Amino acid sequence: MTGSAGDPRLSLDVARQALAAQPFSRLLGTRLAAFEPGSATLELPLRDDFRQQHGHLHGGVLCYAADNAVTFAAGSVLGPAVLTGGVTISYLRPAWGRLLRARASVVHAGRRQAVCRCDLLVVAEDPAPDDGTLVAVAQGTVLVSGQPTQA
Numbered sequence: 001m002t003g004s005a006g007d008p009r010l011s012l013d014v015a016r017q018a019l020a021a022q023p024f025s026r027l028l029g030t031r032l033a034a035f036e037p038g039s040a041t042l043e044l045p046l047r048d049d050f051r052q053q054h055g056h057l058h059g060g061v062l063c064y065a066a067d068n069a070v071t072f073a074a075g076s077v078l079g080p081a082v083l084t085g086g087v088t089i090s091y092l093r094p095a096w097g098r099l100l101r102a103r104a105s106v107v108h109a110g111r112r113q114a115v116c117r118c119d120l121l122v123v124a125e126d127p128a129p130d131d132g133t134l135v136a137v138a139q140g141t142v143l144v145s146g147q148p149t150q151a
Helices: 012-020 023-028 059-078
Strands: 031-036 039-045 082-091 099-109 113-123 133-144
Touching: 012 023, 012 031, 012 059, 023 059, 031 059, 039 059, 059 082, 059 099, 059 113, 059 133, 082 113
Parallel strands: none
Antiparallel strands: 031 039, 039 099, 082 133, 099 113, 113 133
């Protein structure tokens, strides 16, 4: 993957196929809402079984969404053979709502790694009057794996 905007491998449809090839993402019902060079947005409809004992969204679900979103954003510029090298997340407030939106963007990319930021927002209403409430922020480092991806 060259990382140029005209590269057909960077299309939203191809990225959606990559997400659909992840059994865990299919299990959770994750969808790729936006994908372009340097950014990706994942959306996850929230279910009761994603909540913890106090009723709000479990932090593991938020971290999963951040991990996957930063990897898709980085892959949009590094190519498809990438792996997350690390993710840090800060939880800002309890997450309540019907939809989780993980919006990631590349902060810096070299030839072998990218650093990305991810804002995690929860949308409470349908239709949403705004972009949602910011509930967590994350940063991730994504590395070129050197291995071809498997379908």
